Amino acid sequence: MPDVTVPGGPEGGLRKVSPERLLRADPGVPEVVKGSLGDCPGRRCRLRTPVYVDLTGDGKPELVLAFDDVGRTLMWVYTASGGSVRRVLDYAGPQQMTAATLGRDLVVDESGEGRKSTVRYRWNGRVMAPVPVR
Numbered sequence: 001m002p003d004v005t006v007p008g009g010p011e012g013g014l015r016k017v018s019p020e021r022l023l024r025a026d027p028g029v030p031e032v033v034k035g036s037l038g039d040c041p042g043r044r045c046r047l048r049t050p051v052y053v054d055l056t057g058d059g060k061p062e063l064v065l066a067f068d069d070v071g072r073t074l075m076w077v078y079t080a081s082g083g084s085v086r087r088v089l090d091y092a093g094p095q096q097m098t099a100a101t102l103g104r105d106l107v108v109d110e111s112g113e114g115r116k117s118t119v120r121y122r123w124n125g126r127v128m129a130p131v132p133v134r
Helices: 017-024 029-041
Strands: 051-053 063-068 074-081 084-094 099-104 105-112 114-123 128-130
Touching: 017 029, 017 063, 029 051, 084 105
Parallel strands: none
Antiparallel strands: 051 063, 063 074, 074 084, 099 105, 105 114, 114 128
C-alpha cells in the first residue's frame, strides 16, 4: 500500500499500523467496507478483531483482517517487508466462515445451507496460496 508505512525496529511492525487506515489505503478493498470503517472501533464496527500470526515463517507476524458485510465475510492477509505492506490474500465467503491457523497454514471453513468447505492456505514465497488436496 503506497500510503502506509510500517515502523521498523523492535517496537515496529504491523501491530503499529491502524487496521482501519490500512483497509482505507488498499485499492482492492470495496468502498462499502471503507465507508463502514467510521464505526470502528465500537459496538457497531463490523471489522473483526485483528489477528497477528507469523504465516510466512520470517519471525514477524502477518495481519489477518475480516469484515462482516451483509451476507458475507471478507478477509485479507497483509505482510510487511522493508517498511512497506502488501496484501497476500484476499478472500470472500459466507458470513458463517471461520479461519484458524494450523502451524503456519491458514485454514478457512465455510458452513451453511447444507454445505461445508475447507480451504487451507500456505505461504508460497509470494502469496498465501491454496494447498492442493491429496
